[in-house]
Amino acid sequence: MDPTSFLEQIWIARWPLASGVGLTLIISFLSIIAGTILGVGVGMSLTYGARPLRWLVRGYTDFIRGTPVLVLVLASYYVLGTIGLQLKPFQAGVLALAVFCSSHVGEIVRGALQAIPKGQTEAAKAIGLTFAETFIYVLAPQALRQILPAWVNTAAEMVKASTLLSIIGIGELLLSTQEVIARTFMSLPFYFLAGALYFLINFGIESLGRLIERKISIQS
Amino acid sequence: MTTNLVEIRDLHKSFGKVEVLKGVNCDLAQSDVVCVIGSSGSGKTTMLRCINMLEDFEAGTITIDGEAIGYDVRDGKRRRKPEREIARQRALTGMAFQQFNLFPHLTAIENVTLGLVKVKRLGRDEATVIGERWLDRVGLSTRRNNYPGQLSGGQQQRVAIARAIAMNPKLMLFDEVTSALDPELVNEVLMVIKDLARDGMTMLIVTHEMRFAYEVANRVIFMNEGLIGEEGDPREMFIRPKTQRLAEFLKSSSFN
Numbered sequence: 001m002d003p004t005s006f007l008e009q010i011w012i013a014r015w016p017l018a019s020g021v022g023l024t025l026i027i028s029f030l031s032i033i034a035g036t037i038l039g040v041g042v043g044m045s046l047t048y049g050a051r052p053l054r055w056l057v058r059g060y061t062d063f064i065r066g067t068p069v070l071v072l073v074l075a076s077y078y079v080l081g082t083i084g085l086q087l088k089p090f091q092a093g094v095l096a097l098a099v100f101c102s103s104h105v106g107e108i109v110r111g112a113l114q115a116i117p118k119g120q121t122e123a124a125k126a127i128g129l130t131f132a133e134t135f136i137y138v139l140a141p142q143a144l145r146q147i148l149p150a151w152v153n154t155a156a157e158m159v160k161a162s163t164l165l166s167i168i169g170i171g172e173l174l175l176s177t178q179e180v181i182a183r184t185f186m187s188l189p190f191y192f193l194a195g196a197l198y199f200l201i202n203f204g205i206e207s208l209g210r211l212i213e214r215k216i217s218i219q220s
Numbered sequence: 221m222t223t224n225l226v227e228i229r230d231l232h233k234s235f236g237k238v239e240v241l242k243g244v245n246c247d248l249a250q251s252d253v254v255c256v257i258g259s260s261g262s263g264k265t266t267m268l269r270c271i272n273m274l275e276d277f278e279a280g281t282i283t284i285d286g287e288a289i290g291y292d293v294r295d296g297k298r299r300r301k302p303e304r305e306i307a308r309q310r311a312l313t314g315m316a317f318q319q320f321n322l323f324p325h326l327t328a329i330e331n332v333t334l335g336l337v338k339v340k341r342l343g344r345d346e347a348t349v350i351g352e353r354w355l356d357r358v359g360l361s362t363r364r365n366n367y368p369g370q371l372s373g374g375q376q377q378r379v380a381i382a383r384a385i386a387m388n389p390k391l392m393l394f395d396e397v398t399s400a401l402d403p404e405l406v407n408e409v410l411m412v413i414k415d416l417a418r419d420g421m422t423m424l425i426v427t428h429e430m431r432f433a434y435e436v437a438n439r440v441i442f443m444n445e446g447l448i449g450e451e452g453d454p455r456e457m458f459i460r461p462k463t464q465r466l467a468e469f470l471k472s473s474s475f476n
Contacts, residue, residue: 119319133339
């Protein structure tokens with residue numbers, strides 16, 4: 001294959017590819033943010049919730065975690081439609097990913113909170129902090145440090161899972177790459193290019209994660 | 221009107237089916253230094269933890285400075301006070317723990333000032349002044365910016381004591397504060413407590429350090445199977461125990 005013709009094809013396809021990258025970034029960002037917010041709620045319910053709430057949320061996370069993401073994506077697009085909630089592909093896709101993300105973040109948060117020794121809560125209570133204050137000033141800062149590495153992993157997983165949205169016609173990076181391939185017949189080079197772009201995105205996320213981890217690590 | 225700072229009446233506490241406290245009665249006057257001794261499982265620590273509501277209790281009353289702790293009795297019904305009120309009451313006492321329980325993500329000075337800022341609502345500058353004064357008192361002013369992980373066990377425990385006492389509690393509770401320390405670090409912590417005793421701080425100290433109890437306490441409580449087995453002046457009690465149980469306990473402990 002002629003390398004200059006591949007570069008030429010990249011140049012020709014620059015806008016569709018760029019929009020694919022952009023859409024992948026937007027989808028990942030939105031689902032990670034929404035999934036994290038929801039996931040913190042899930043994790044706190046699992047840790048501190050009353051028994052009925054705990055069981056309900058436990059059922060939710062186990063169900064979601066036991067379901068393939070692809071099925072979640074299809075369900076959120078097609079099944080919700082049958083009950084009168086027809087989402088746009090983009091909305092359905094982000095919803096599916098956010099729900100998936102929330103179940104994982106929920107487990108991470110629960111694990112981190114439960115790993116904090118009981119003595120921390122007792123010491124906080126002993127100086128007169130309320131539960132909310134204890135959570136904000138004592139538990140959350142410690143849990144955060146525990147959560148971060150696993151959370152970065154989940155964020156990277158979400159970027160990868162966003163490829164599944166191509167199945168409901170969202171022109172994220174994978175689908176836009178496939179469209180370019182359909183036109184140029186240069187499948188291998190463009191798949192490699194897409195792979196490299198995904199790698200760059202996740203490498204960026206992980207570097208950022210490591211940077212934050214270093215910044216907030218506790219000295220000892 | 222009460223003359224005692226702390227009054228414990230008929231305190232009952234169970235963990236499931238196991239009754240740990242079976243009706244404890246105990247008074248502390250202002251500036252009393254009372255050491256609680258007894259074998260493990262006798263209820264010493266549980267009694268301490270009831271006083272600041274780290275444990276709920278099923279029956280009996282605890283009052284500090286005339287204020288009923290943890291529960292209200294209205295129309296003959298006993299109700300747990302609201303959480304916010306209990307949090308406020310917990311600040312009437314300070315507590316030091318066996319495992320120190322310093323906040324690992326905060327420096328020594330931040331550990332000491334957290335309660336001052338968030339509970340007492342002092343300004344950060346004012347809190348820092350108080351915090352530094354107490355770190356200085358426990359001999360750790362040079363370590364103010366160190367994290368707990370950078371301090372020895374004895375130093376951590378001294379910071380933990382400073383954290384509790386900076387809140388200006390009416391009563392200090394010490395729960396086996398030297399049990400987790402290497403032998404050579406025990407003394408520096410005991411010195412701090414003795415120093416507080418000289419200040420007139422009212423203290424209830426659960427300890428296995430018999431020599432220390434003998435030296436610092438103006439009264440010793442021997443707990444046995446959820447009740448106070450014997451209490452009195454250590455100089456009297458340790459030399460001439462009245463009960464067989466205490467005699468056996470003293471014989472098996474390090475005091476001689």
